[in-house]
Amino acid sequence: MFPLQRGRRLRVNESIRSLVRETTLSPQDFMFPMFIAEGENYKVEIPSMPGIFRRSIDLTVEEVKEIFSLGIRAVNIYVKVDESLKDNAGTEAWNPNGLMQQAIRAIKTACPEMIVMPDVALDPYSIYGHDGIITNGDVENDATNDALVKMAVSHAQAGADFVAPSDMMDGRVLRLRQGLDAAGFHNVGIMSYSAKYASAFYGPFRDALGSAPKDDDVAVPKDKKTYQMDYANRIEAIKEALMDVEEGADMVMVKPGIAYLDIVREVKNAVNVPVTVFHVSGEYTMIKAAAQRGWLDNDAIMMEQLMCIKRAGASLISTYFAKEAAILLNK
Numbered sequence: 001m002f003p004l005q006r007g008r009r010l011r012v013n014e015s016i017r018s019l020v021r022e023t024t025l026s027p028q029d030f031m032f033p034m035f036i037a038e039g040e041n042y043k044v045e046i047p048s049m050p051g052i053f054r055r056s057i058d059l060t061v062e063e064v065k066e067i068f069s070l071g072i073r074a075v076n077i078y079v080k081v082d083e084s085l086k087d088n089a090g091t092e093a094w095n096p097n098g099l100m101q102q103a104i105r106a107i108k109t110a111c112p113e114m115i116v117m118p119d120v121a122l123d124p125y126s127i128y129g130h131d132g133i134i135t136n137g138d139v140e141n142d143a144t145n146d147a148l149v150k151m152a153v154s155h156a157q158a159g160a161d162f163v164a165p166s167d168m169m170d171g172r173v174l175r176l177r178q179g180l181d182a183a184g185f186h187n188v189g190i191m192s193y194s195a196k197y198a199s200a201f202y203g204p205f206r207d208a209l210g211s212a213p214k215d216d217d218v219a220v221p222k223d224k225k226t227y228q229m230d231y232a233n234r235i236e237a238i239k240e241a242l243m244d245v246e247e248g249a250d251m252v253m254v255k256p257g258i259a260y261l262d263i264v265r266e267v268k269n270a271v272n273v274p275v276t277v278f279h280v281s282g283e284y285t286m287i288k289a290a291a292q293r294g295w296l297d298n299d300a301i302m303m304e305q306l307m308c309i310k311r312a313g314a315s316l317i318s319t320y321f322a323k324e325a326a327i328l329l330n331k
């Protein structure tokens with residue numbers, strides 16, 4: 001009711017704005033996704049993700065120590081597996097001495113307080129680039145779950161704090177919970193990619209791991225639409241998140257981020273566990289590409305997007321900007 005209410009009084013200067021600010025960001029809000037490769041002293045930038053690297057385990061460990069000192073307390077880890085180790089069943093995924101298992105052990109030894117969340121899905125290990133086992137032209141749900149349980153238990157044995165199933169098979173959270181408990185890992189948590197949409201924003205990630213679905217084999221789906229969600233859907237996201245909580249998920253995730261903030265808010269209102277959001281590779285790349293051309297301000301856009309994801313209801317944000325944003329927040 002003008003002139004009694006003047007909204008601008010609360011915006012007069014930065015001090016008053018800071019007093020009434022409803023949302024804040026800190027480095028503990030971020031999880032840093034990291035790509036791991038074979039070898040030693042190896043570090044190669046991903047062409048479609050400027051500033052993001054695939055690193056061998058030794059250099060990954062150095063980076064983990066550095067981001068821990070910046071206040072980051074969680075990493076999501078993904079591996080680039082040699083083509084010769086791939087098959088349809090994803091057998092390499094539960095090799096106790098596989099790249100992922102070695103990486104988990106190395107990180108937990110060097111930086112025990114860092115929360116390590118390995119990705120659970122078969123795509124980096126699949127000759128077809130799919131998140132599960134292909135039978136009769138599609139990903140076979142229940143057989144894939146058997147494989148995921150073996151994979152998750154091997155991650156727990158290597159020292160993972162959480163496992164992060166990103167595969168979107170039905171019933172996998174329950175199967176993982178039972179499998180982890182049966183192996184004695186009651187305190188290994190599950191962060192479930194509950195509402196993971198079939199999104200073109202994952203393109204640069206698939207470049208990073210060489211894990212894009214193969215489109216040369218007629219018998220294999222060319223996309224992930226039979227398991228990842230249709231981005232036209234909203235109610236389905238709530239259903240998936242509620243089911244995962246019932247099945248034992250400690251945290252649920254919505255993915256991607258910025259184009260899905262309506263879903264983040266609805267899931268946040270529907271569940272009683274922390275909601276994480278994946279600000280995915282394509283979202284990172286768009287900002288970097290525009291900033292390189294001088295068309296957008298990298299730091300300003302980065303902070304705006306991260307703050308808006310938090311405002312929408314995220315407890316944790318998995319973002320390739322984690323390190324950059326932490327450095328800025330620590331200034």
Ligand code: PBG
Binds near residue numbers: 119201203206281
């Ligand atoms: C694999 C997986 C993907 C991402 C995380 N885990 C890709 C996919 O489903 O094809 C995407 C992350 C990103 O784009 O940053 N299951």
